[in-house]
Amino acid sequence: MALLEVSGATKLYGQLRALDGVDLSVEVGTFHGLIGPNGSGKSTLLKSIAGAHFPTTGAIRFDGADITQLPPYQRARSGLSLKFQITAVLAELSVYDNVLLALQSLEGNWSLLFSRSRKRLDADVMHALERFRLADRADNLAGELSHGEQQWLEIAMALAPRPKLLLLDEPTGGMSPEERRVTGELLAPIRSECALVIVEHDLDFFKNICDRLTVLD
Numbered sequence: 001m002a003l004l005e006v007s008g009a010t011k012l013y014g015q016l017r018a019l020d021g022v023d024l025s026v027e028v029g030t031f032h033g034l035i036g037p038n039g040s041g042k043s044t045l046l047k048s049i050a051g052a053h054f055p056t057t058g059a060i061r062f063d064g065a066d067i068t069q070l071p072p073y074q075r076a077r078s079g080l081s082l083k084f085q086i087t088a089v090l091a092e093l094s095v096y097d098n099v100l101l102a103l104q105s106l107e108g109n110w111s112l113l114f115s116r117s118r119k120r121l122d123a124d125v126m127h128a129l130e131r132f133r134l135a136d137r138a139d140n141l142a143g144e145l146s147h148g149e150q151q152w153l154e155i156a157m158a159l160a161p162r163p164k165l166l167l168l169d170e171p172t173g174g175m176s177p178e179e180r181r182v183t184g185e186l187l188a189p190i191r192s193e194c195a196l197v198i199v200e201h202d203l204d205f206f207k208n209i210c211d212r213l214t215v216l217d
């Protein structure tokens with residue numbers, strides 16, 4: 001059974017048909033590439049899967065359940081994580097606190113009220129930073145990181161809550177060829193933990209890390 005099954009997804013923005021009958025099936029443990037020209041609906045598809053908006057018609061099943069009508073926070077709690085195309089780290093917080101917040105988003109209100117989670121989550125925060133080569137930047141403000149490092153921080157934040165499926169929208173946008181190569185290297189080991197849907201423009205990048213490719217036109 002597929003981990004994610006999108007069937008017949010259509011999205012209308014007023015008169016504009018951004019998605020038209022899209023099917024997508026993602027198996028457990030696979031890296032799935034998503035490619036297509038600008039405006040073909042890649043970001044719209046990822047947002048529909050994560051619940052940032054609802055498809056106009058169609059159905060989305062995730063991990064055995066129909067999630068088509070679920071709000072985004074419930075999708076997140078069921079194991080879906082999205083990194084948007086636009087970088088969205090909290091520039092005025094430390095690198096460390098950005099990841100801590102991503103983890104605390106899954107905690108209950110009482111735990112947050114009494115700040116009990118900071119110490120308990122320390123090992124998880126450091127693990128997330130280490131795997132994306134950011135451990136020695138933990139005390140820097142996120143806004144001081146280079147663009148490429150900010151992208152890695154965001155991937156670390158998306159991955160920290162241990163999702164079953166990670167959705168990455170152009171994580172290598174604006175990166176140098178070397179940063180792009182390293183991104184592929186950093187993503188490879190997550191295969192044993194979660195499936196991935198990734199939007200990219202570089203076919204060589206896909207060839208190196210993806211098992212399957214879906215083209216939107």
Ligand SMILES: Nc1ncnc2c1ncn2[C@@H]1O[C@H](COP(=O)(O)OP(=O)(O)O)[C@@H](O)[C@H]1O
Pocket residue numbers: 013016018036037038039040041042043044045
């Ligand atoms: N919030 C929105 N409101 C209206 N039109 C939108 C919105 N988001 C995207 N679109 C339009 O939908 C189409 C698909 O956009 P998008 O999903 O961002 O494509 P891609 O990520 O493949 O470049 C484009 O024509 C875009 O202008």
Ligand SMILES: [Mg+2]
Pocket residue numbers: 042043044085169
């Ligand atoms: Mg896009």
